Amino acid sequence: MMRNPKLLLAIPAIALIFVFMILPITNIFEMSFRTPGQSEPFGDDYTMMHYDRILGDAYYWGVLGRSLLTAGVVTLLCLIVSYPIAWHMSKAKGLKAVFLYACIASPLMTGVLVRNFGWMIAAALNGPLNETLMALGLIERPLRMLFTQGLVILALVHVFVPFMVLPINNALRNISPTLIEAASSMGATRREVFRDIILPLSFPGIYPGMILVYVLAVAAYVTPALLGGQMVSYMPTLIIGELTGTFQWPFGSALAIVLSLSTILVVGVFTALTARLMEWSKA
Amino acid sequence: MATVEVRDLRKRYQDFLALDGVSLRAESGQLVTLLGPSGCGKSTTLRCLAGFLEANGGEITVDGESILGVPANRRGFGVVFQNYALFPHMTVAENIGYGLKIQKLPKAEIDTRVHDAMKLVRLDGLATRLPREISGGQQQRVALARALVLKPKLLLDEPLANLDARLRDEVRWLIRDLQQQSGITAFYVTHDQSEAMAMSNMVAVMKAGRVAQFATPREIYQKPTERYVADFTGEANFITCSSVTPLAEGRYAITAAGATLELNGVPGITGPAELLLRPEALALTTPEAGTFQGTVSKSAFLGAALRFEITLADGSVLKLTPEPNHPVEAGQKVGIAIDQSHAWLMPEVAP
Missing domain, CATH: 3.40.50.300 (P-loop containing nucleotide triphosphate hydrolases)
Known part of the structure; x- marks a missing residue:
């Protein structure tokens, strides 16, 4: 029977992963090769036609490109916004730190629909954002923000900031202050200390933050669907449309597989490019 | 530079x-x-x-x-x-x-x-x-x-x-x-x-x-x-002096634990003073030849040296580390010779 009792403990986790990850993904993978059905979601035979259709159509390449690119922009903006916040947090102690953690986590405490409807109200033509900008005299006429790519990016950055801040904060806290003192005693200015010491040593936090935000942003569905409207399509909206709107399960599955593989490719290339930095900076 | x-x-x-x-x-x-x-x-x-x-x-x-x-x-x-x-x-x-x-x-x-x-x-x-x-x-x-x-x-x-x-x-x-x-x-x-x-x-x-x-x-x-300072820089014995008479700048005649000595010290001592004796300024001798007389209260063999604690007549304790080849038992009466050039007088309260 079971020789190693440690394996017994792993069974729940393995079962969970098997049922909720391996099975569904295998299922989707298999589904993506099915022929389209007539009166049911999929047919009985296997075919490559869905992949041929996706790869042969510039429209899908465009949507895929927009999805991957938008996620990239969201990730970079998140990084730029989050780094100073994480820096500030890493210096905080006691109650101030608790308060900052709560502030950072606040976007996650609102339900996804409520948060996005909030953005719709805020960004409406006569909404508070436009009114404030006009009151400040920065614009003369209300800006059309709703159903633009810009608003989608803004809303995604807003909700993903915690995923970037927390790991970077963690990495910054692990940098010994004496390293900074050592560098400055050797003549480094604050800028040089940041460039040569702090930035590379915080990479063990930057890396997971970027991966996490990128993957989440690529897969985001509700925010693009609500705030992007009908005009700008992203892969997740397209996939959900095929699966629940037109009931083309095989084609929707093929789109999902293409999106997954592309994301894995991007993450893989990023990891490979930064592997050396990662290896060196893990203290 | x-x-x-x-x-x-x-x-x-x-x-x-x-x-x-x-x-x-x-x-x-x-x-x-x-x-x-x-x-x-x-x-x-x-x-x-x-x-x-x-x-x-x-x-x-x-x-x-x-x-x-x-x-x-x-x-x-x-x-x-x-x-x-x-x-x-x-x-x-x-x-x-x-x-x-x-x-x-x-x-x-x-x-x-x-x-x-x-x-x-x-x-x-x-x-x-x-x-x-x-x-x-x-x-x-x-x-x-x-x-x-x-x-x-x-x-x-x-x-x-x-x-x-x-x-x-x-x-x-x-x-x-x-x-x-x-x-x-x-x-x-x-x-x-x-x-x-x-x-x-x-x-x-x-x-x-x-x-x-x-x-x-x-x-x-x-x-x-x-x-x-004396304590922090190495092992030291302190004996409280019963009388201190200045002789010249930084030179004193003192009585401590029944002995009278002339020695150097911190200049300008007026109040109570302590005699500082580092262990290496002390040597073991017969009771008659010693400046101080006392009883060995502890004795240990450390290999390269012996280690004694000697209680003087006035109750002060001296620690010293003589050569290892003079076996002395606890309870024995001994005399202690002082290298007066290595004795030093300090005020009890820093000036």
């Missing part, structure tokens, strides 16, 4: 006075040790010198010019930290060359100077290793080379504290040799009196944010100004 002077330095943390008027002076090329227990302000003094901390009062000058307004990165103090503070993402050579790279020196010159520095601290062949791939002693030498390569003034904060005893001895002499060869002015923080004695030109014994005594190692040990 540089004379560094600290005058009346003060530093306050909220309601804790860390430095209460510290004054020191390192002549060019001298190694000055700050000696004291933890919390006495020695590291705080060093951090003020380095520019990591801002003093609340007082003055620090290098060659007569104030450096209080100069930021840490332009003060020119190389710092060796207790935990080494090597950059974990840089190789040994990059660590050592970092300061030179900041100065934007040509790559060839950086390479030569890094190579020379590594040779000096015997790190040849480790240039491309990361700090985590080398031993503690090697890391310590990287930290030293990194501070020395800029030919600055040197600040060392308990640099040997994390090394084992054998390495500590080796690195101690390495530091002293390098410092003397290059004529660098250095401040050295430690709580180990033997390190302080062996390495320094001058020792500042610190006590609660002040300098209790600032003098040569020999003076600190043989002519301490107060009991705190």
